[in-house]
Amino acid sequence: MRLTTKGRFAVTAMVDLALREHAGPVALAAVAQRQQISLSYLEQLFGKLRRADLVESTRGPGGGYTLARAAADISVADVILAVDEPLDATGCGGKENCMGHETGACLTHDLWTRLNERMLDYLNAVNLRQIVDEQRAKGVAVDEVPVSSLKRAFSPSPVLKTIRVTAPNSVFDLGTVLSK
Secondary structure (H helix, E strand, O other), X not given: OOOXXXXXXXXXXXXXXXXXXXXXXXXXXXXXXXHOOOHHHHHHHHHHHHHOOOEEEEOOOOOEEEEOOOHHHOEHHHHHHHOOOOOOXXXXXXXXXXXXXXXXOOOOHHHHHHHHHHHHHHHHHOEXXXXXXXXXXXXXXXXXXXXXXXXXXXXXXXXXXXXXXXXXXXXXXXXXXXXX
């Protein structure tokens, strides 16, 4: 099985969202910081998760991502497959031309194919709610601050500052400055 960081990060980020599902939209920057995942990488993953209808996005102040369905209705396999993560233990990608055998599958092709089926069955059987429940049973605390109680990062009225310009404002002033 080739489960790369793409699948691992996607599942981790989705569990982070599921842990905070009642707090409103979750900013990707906050997920990136908590899970120590690159924000640009998360943005790519969440684009795929959104296209697979696993998350919904909310724009504007207080915006972010929420689960598109209940956590119990999203399996780990759904997440991994949504980010194009291959779940394949065969050496041929299921094409039965293992290790260059042009005549067919290698001797262990059926073994790896059955392993693929078992992995997929297991990942389909585990949902985000189960992982969240396991994390809460371990004592993982979540900072569930409702979006409405967050202070805005901007002021309701504009702050006026006087700007002092010291640069010449014409060609003639520039000539005067340069001749000094």
